[in-house]
Amino acid sequence: MQAFLNEYGMLLLGGVGETLFMTLAPTLCAYLLGLPMGVLLTVTKAGGIAEAPRFNAVFGWLVNILRSLPFMILMIFIIPFTRLIAGTSIGATAACVPLTVAAAPFVARMVEQSLEEIDRGTVEAARCMGATNWQIVTRVLLVESVPSLLRGLSISTITILGYTAITGAVGAGGLGNIAFRFGYQRYQKDLMYVTILLLILLVCLIQGVFNRIARHADKRSR
Amino acid sequence: MIEIEHLSKVFQDKNGRVMALEDVSATIRDGDIFGVIGMSGAGKSTLLRCLCLLEKPTAGRILLDGKDLSALRGSELRAARRRMGVVFQGYNLLMQKTVAENVAFPLKLDKYDKAAVAARVAELLELVGLADKAASYPSQLSGGQKQRVALARALASDPEVLLCDEPTSALDPLTTRSVLELLQDINRKLGVTIVIITHELDVVRRICNRMVVIDESRFVEQGDTAAIFADPQSRIARLLLGKKED
């Protein structure tokens, strides 16, 4: 045990750090893109506050196409774009680009789903009080859905964490990379089990923290 | 004054056209407590939704002090909406906001002064008897209390007209009475015209000075409450009043 830690401790610690970075940075970027996308999907829907069914259909279709691309393919496909943004196509920072592109449409749908849960009447009441569409979005939709958005954030983060294992396999670092190099290429089972354990712990940690925050934020349940 | 002129509303749904309101006309005078009574599905909520501009009439007009509401757009429309307060059937409060924040919501839609809003919220909560619940969330309130919050919120922007959809149908008799007394108070003290939509005869009898009976999307009888109660003409009013057909 001691020997194992001496030999691989730093490696694993670095892996955890890189995985966290590759998870949290793209999650943040994906929400910067996906949150407005999700709002747009919601408000332009038939019966929404800024109805535009044709735009909604086209935009929804685009989002679905992006979502249906397997991450591995998307990652390779957008390498030129990744180079343009990150200056390189390898390493943890570069990996954030495809991770963000893959996660944004996913996040958009998660956000859309959260906003959908809001009662129509609540929006109508705001409209009756003379609220503008922008005020309805920022003061009703995005406020009433906070607990649900936080639960969605938990799911999105864990999904992105899963993607990092794939970027890891193609050399972007992190726990996925360790599992791939040592577990798959060198067949060092012990190290692979430890990385798996660490990944599970990370998932539980993220889920636990976010769900706790979501529960605390929800004013309906007290 | 609200004039409803030959108003019709047709809904288009999967199984065809639904005539929810058919050529209805009525005048609601300033200071009235105007009752709209009818059975479920008669078109009451549709009337309210047309009045508060959530639905566009298929035909006819609604005039607020002589001004045609359906012609309004953008900021003019929003301004007209602020002259009317609406209390919805399901209260429609913001569940993630405190009682005080809910009441402050309409006050913060325009440029506002923080201290003035706080003072107005306190005043409104005092009026509806919920001063001690300012920091509570709607989920912590009873039905009657939620109704009072919705009422305070509707009154926040100093409307000339208050529209209430089934304000008491989810409340027990005692709470009903206190809410009705509150409405009467608001009408007298603040001079707010009130339109009450209900299927409960008792509500109309207790506080409405004028009323209209709505049946199968038409107004079948309207006038002074006392006169209609004394001598109902329409079949449905007689039925509601429990008078025998002769």
Ligand SMILES: Nc1ncnc2c1ncn2[C@@H]1O[C@H](COP(=O)(O)OP(=O)(O)O)[C@@H](O)[C@H]1O
């Ligand atoms: N958005 C809508 N689409 C289709 N039909 C509707 C819609 N809203 C109301 N209706 C129909 O119009 C009629 C009147 O409804 P409503 O005004 O809600 O009645 P009330 O409030 O008196 O119970 C009903 O037959 C109802 O099904």
Ligand SMILES: [Mg+2]
């Ligand atoms: Mg109704």
